[in-house]
Amino acid sequence: KAGVTQTPRYLIKTRGQQVTLSCSPISGHRSVSWYQQTPGQGLQFLFEYFSETQRNKGNFPGRFSGRQFSNSRSEMNVSTLELGDSALYLCASSAGQGTGGANVLTFGAGSRLTVL
Amino acid sequence: AQTVTQSQPEMSVQEAETVTLSCTYDTSESDYYLFWYKQPPSRQMILVIRQEAYKQQNATENRFSVNFQKAAKSFSLKISDSQLGDAAMYFCAYRSGFGNEKLTFGTGTRLTIIP
Numbered sequence: 001k002a003g004v005t006q007t008p009r010y011l012i013k014t015r016g017q018q019v020t021l022s023c024s025p026i027s028g029h030r031s032v033s034w035y036q037q038t039p040g041q042g043l044q045f046l047f048e049y050f051s052e053t054q055r056n057k058g059n060f061p062g063r064f065s066g067r068q069f070s071n072s073r074s075e076m077n078v079s080t081l082e083l084g085d086s087a088l089y090l091c092a093s094s095a096g097q098g099t100g101g102a103n104v105l106t107f108g109a110g111s112r113l114t115v116l
Numbered sequence: 117a118q119t120v121t122q123s124q125p126e127m128s129v130q131e132a133e134t135v136t137l138s139c140t141y142d143t144s145e146s147d148y149y150l151f152w153y154k155q156p157p158s159r160q161m162i163l164v165i166r167q168e169a170y171k172q173q174n175a176t177e178n179r180f181s182v183n184f185q186k187a188a189k190s191f192s193l194k195i196s197d198s199q200l201g202d203a204a205m206y207f208c209a210y211r212s213g214f215g216n217e218k219l220t221f222g223t224g225t226r227l228t229i230i231p
Contacts, residue, residue: 031217043207043221056218088159096217105219107153107161 002027004093004108012114018079021111023091025072031055031096032074033105034066037088046089049074050096078113086115118143120210122222129198130230136183137193137225139208147213150184150191155224156204164206167191169213195227203229 005024013019025032034046045058049068066076072093078085089112092105119142129135141150152164167175167184174182179199183192195202208222 033217033219035219042223043219045218045220048217050217056216058218090161092161092219094217103217104151104163104166105217106163109158109160112159 004091004106006089006091006108006111008111009109010112010114012116013081014116015081015083017081018077019081019113020075020077021089021091021113023074023076023093023108025074025091025093026106029093029095029106030072031094031103032068032072033092033094034074034076035090035092036060037090037110038086043090046076081115083115086113088112118145118148118210118212118220120208120220120222122208122225124225125223126226126228128228128230129195131198131200133198134194134196135198135227137195137206137208137227139191139193139222141189141191141208141210143189143210145212145214149211149213150182151209151211151219152180152182152191152193153207153209153221154202154204155207156201161207165193198229200229200231203227 007022031050033048048056052068063079068074088110090110092107094103121140148169150167154162165177179196205224207224209219
């Protein structure tokens, strides 16, 4: 069974540009969550999508957005990049059927974004 | 809001010995789940063990076990017979039991295995 796939693995952008990251969940998983990991702030929740709807959102500015497609693949977009957006962006998928602990989140390897 | 605290930024242990990583959390919810994730240098977060708050029995997965003290809101991870491959960052995480997929993470503990 294939795991969670994130692309690209590494990317370099300059301030003011925008970036789109992609996440393909485990087959059959309908929930996709995104996290930002930085040395200073640690792991912070960005948002969660389930069946193409955003169910939950973290405390990030509107420059951070996402979407989910009918095949459960998800993308996140960051517009007008700032230096502080440099981070590892992790995607996680789960069955997301609202049965709590039974839905273990499986993470991808992450996308490392560097903003110059 | 829920918070998760890991007070040990770094720990080290001799190979084959036992080490315990600490985690405390704060919540007003009665239904929740706790997790330990491992993040090796490859950066991929790997689930180590999980605990349902309504279960009194401590979870165990091979060499990994937890000491879940619900009243004290404590959730420590014990690694027995430590191996070189256990070297990683370990994160404690909380999730509400109310159909919410959001994980709240602690700041992590970097575990070094001494050969």
